[in-house]
Amino acid sequence: MSREVVAMILAGGRGTRLEALTAKVAKPAVYFGGKYRIIDFPLSNCANSGIDIVGVLTQYESVLLGSYVGSGIKWGLDGTNSSAAILPARERGEVGATWYEGTADAIYQNISFLDQYDPEYVLILSGDHIYKMDYALMLEAHKARAADCTIAVLNVSLEEASRFGIMNAHKDGTIYEFEEKPAKPKSTLASMGIYIFTYQELKKYLIEDAKDENSKHDFGMNIIPNMLNDHKKLYAYEFDGYWKDVGTVDSLWQANMDLLADKELDLYNLKKDWKIYTSDTTSHPQIIGSEGKVTNSMVTQGCIVDGEVSGSVLFDSVHIGVGAKVVDSVLMPGVLIEEGAEVYKAIVDEGVVVEANSVINKEAKKVELVSVNK
Numbered sequence: 001m002s003r004e005v006v007a008m009i010l011a012g013g014r015g016t017r018l019e020a021l022t023a024k025v026a027k028p029a030v031y032f033g034g035k036y037r038i039i040d041f042p043l044s045n046c047a048n049s050g051i052d053i054v055g056v057l058t059q060y061e062s063v064l065l066g067s068y069v070g071s072g073i074k075w076g077l078d079g080t081n082s083s084a085a086i087l088p089a090r091e092r093g094e095v096g097a098t099w100y101e102g103t104a105d106a107i108y109q110n111i112s113f114l115d116q117y118d119p120e121y122v123l124i125l126s127g128d129h130i131y132k133m134d135y136a137l138m139l140e141a142h143k144a145r146a147a148d149c150t151i152a153v154l155n156v157s158l159e160e161a162s163r164f165g166i167m168n169a170h171k172d173g174t175i176y177e178f179e180e181k182p183a184k185p186k187s188t189l190a191s192m193g194i195y196i197f198t199y200q201e202l203k204k205y206l207i208e209d210a211k212d213e214n215s216k217h218d219f220g221m222n223i224i225p226n227m228l229n230d231h232k233k234l235y236a237y238e239f240d241g242y243w244k245d246v247g248t249v250d251s252l253w254q255a256n257m258d259l260l261a262d263k264e265l266d267l268y269n270l271k272k273d274w275k276i277y278t279s280d281t282t283s284h285p286q287i288i289g290s291e292g293k294v295t296n297s298m299v300t301q302g303c304i305v306d307g308e309v310s311g312s313v314l315f316d317s318v319h320i321g322v323g324a325k326v327v328d329s330v331l332m333p334g335v336l337i338e339e340g341a342e343v344y345k346a347i348v349d350e351g352v353v354v355e356a357n358s359v360i361n362k363e364a365k366k367v368e369l370v371s372v373n374k
Contacts, residue, residue, distance in 0.1 A: 005139060005196075006119040007051045008110070009042050010103055011127030012059025012089065017248045020371035021349060026058065026065040027247065028127035031332050031350070033259055033267055034285030034300045034313055036278045037068065038246060040075075041132070042125045043084065044276045047075040049135040052082035053117055056127070057106045059089050059099060068279065075277045087113060102217030108206040119199050124219070126193040130255050130265065131243040132274050133194070138237050142196045148232040149201075149224065151175065152194035154239050161185035163245075165193075165220040167236060175234040180220035189236060192243060195219065201232065253347055253367045256313045256330045260296055283316050307337065321356070328364070346370055 011028040021030050028039035039056070046054050054077055056069050065086075071077075072084025087110050089100045100106040107114075107124065114122060121142065123135055133152070142150040156164060166185045168177040177186070205223050209215050215222045227234060242264035244255040259267060267276060267285065283301040293308040302316040307324030314320075318331045321339040329346045337343060338356035345364035349371035354360065361368035 003053050003117040003119045005051055005121040005123055006114055006117050007042075007046045007054045007123040007125060007135070008087075008107055008114075009039070009046075009054060009056045009125045009127045010106055010193075011039060011056050011065060012062070012100055012106065018252065019249055019369055020373040021249070021252070021347070021369070022061065023371075023373035024061060024064075026061045026127075029061075029065040029068055030246075030252070031315060032130060032246065032252070033256060034298045034315055035280045035283055036267075036276060038130065039065065039069065039127050040276055040278045041130055042127060043069070043072070043075045043077070044274075045131075045133050045135060046123075046125075047077060047277060048274050049133075051123065051135060052077060053119075054084045055087045055110060055113055056084060057087045057089075057100070057110065059106075062086075062088055074279050085113065102215075102222075103219045104206060104209055104215075104223045105217035107202075108210050108217070111203060111206065114199065114203075122197050122199045122202055124193075124195040124197065126245075128245065128247050129193065129243060130246055131192075131239075132241060132265065132276070133239060133243075134274075135194075135196075138194070139196055141235070141237050142198075145173070145235050146233065147196075147235045148198050149227055149234045150196045150237050151224070151234065152192040152239050153189050153236045154192060154243060155188050156190045158185065158188055161188050161190060165191035165224075167191065169236045173235045173237070175228065175236055178220070178224050178228055178234075180218070191220065192239060193245075201227075249347060249369050250367050253330060253345075257311070257328065259298055259313065260311060280316070285313075315350075343370075344368075349373065 029037050032038050077084040165180045167175050167189050168187050169175045246252040246255050285298045285300050295310045297309050298313045300316045303314045303318045305320045306322045307320040309326045311328045312326050313330045315333040317334045320337045323340045324337045325342045327344045329343050331348045332350040334351040335348045336353045340357040341354045342359045344361045346361050346368040
């Protein structure tokens with residue numbers, strides 16, 4: 001049952017920077033954009049790119065994520081020759097040793113899963129990014145260069161660069177230097193956490209890395225530097241579309257706001273060429289330019305708006321009471337804003353009730369997270 005390419009989505013991060021939003025759910029299962037979850041994006045990209053075998057590597061708070069992904073039916077990955085498989089960390093050695101020790105260790109633990117498909121290439125993805133990307137084009141570039149590893153990259157600001165794996169590359173894309181989250185970045189060419197490896201080369205490096213007791217078992221800190229040291233063929237693949245790491249409260253809020261600002265991320269799929277699939281196939285987020293007391297907001301069908309809403313994203317079953325005001329905010333499913341309450345520049349977690357006449361974050365100097373889990 002050989003496959004040209006198998007995708008592996010790293011979806012096991014603890015997500016502590018999302019604070020209360022990940023107290024009971026895995027980071028990739030966090031809501032986004034009116035009707036989606038973050039994991040919908042890499043899974044939909046795989047489906048649209050013609051990749052039909054996908055492993056989802058789970059760990060922290062994985063029950064909801066596992067049940068949500070299920071057999072992959074929502075993304076068309078449940079056919080006779082396609083599959084979305086949930087791959088939790090397995091117990092090994094000492095009692096309780098079930099966590100993946102790093103991104104590379106997560107793939108190493110699932111070599112047997114990969115071997116059953118005998119792929120020529122492995123696509124490694126992160127489960128906490130918002131973007132649309134055709135991985136088939138990246139694979140074509142990888143094959144054309146006879147690369148051992150291809151890394152998707154984009155240019156970031158110098159201020160942001162220390163948050164990423166940063167590389168230097170020649171004009172032809174050949175990577176000659178790579179540093180993971182450097183204190184003093186030498187360039188602004190940042191890794192998107194999207195890798196294509198020629199599988200047999202990757203497998204050798206994973207097995208060697210697993211034997212190294214001093215390794216962090218991480219792609220950015222170990223596998224990629226080791227390949228560079230051995231003069232393997234590593235290339236940068238530049239991406240010029242919308243991409244956002246939504247691993248923090250601020251970045252999650254900003255990505256939702258970007259949907260209202262006519263950014264490149266089109267969730268309506270007006271061109272009908274790259275649909276983002278999700279479990280919710282009936283309700284449709286909609287931008288309302290000026291309708292009643294709702295302005296420049298994405299309001300999902302099933303919401304009741306009796307107050308004023310501006311510059312906000314509302315998920316299903318949100319109720320805004322009479323005289324209430326919501327400005328520049330993200331309201332997760334089932335939120336109730338009672339009569340006369342005011343909410344500014346906030347993310348309000350699922351099922352929260354904002355009491356009548358209360359005021360949240362009117363100064364709006366930073367994003368406020370409102371959750372029963374705080």
